[in-house]
Amino acid sequence: MSDTIRVRIIAPPAAPNAYGNTWENAAQLIASRLIAKYPGKVQLVFIPLFSKEFFAIPHVARAVSDGSAELPIILVEDRIIQSGGKISESKIRAEIEAILLSS
Secondary structure: OOOOEEEEEEEOOOOOOOOOOOHHHHHHHHHHHHHHHOOOOEEEEEEEOOOHHHHOOHHHHHHHHOOOOOOOEEEEOOEEEEEOOOOOHHHHHHHHHHHHHHO
């Protein structure tokens, strides 16, 4: 494991005229709280659906394509910890804590 725990949130990009309650804004809010709670230990990245970064994660692209995963998708390191529903900060924190305890 690297020194930084990588969290990725994959969701549809905001519409061009969208503002306020977007998946990306929610991800940024969660990122700021996680970075404050785990300084220097967590990197959170929002990845828009069907972007170049999305297709660089083949197991997620396959899961979306075959319908076995729903959006948003949350990965901690390379493991999908959530598919569908609202972004769960508590699930992300639990996974981070488990990784930190095991290292």
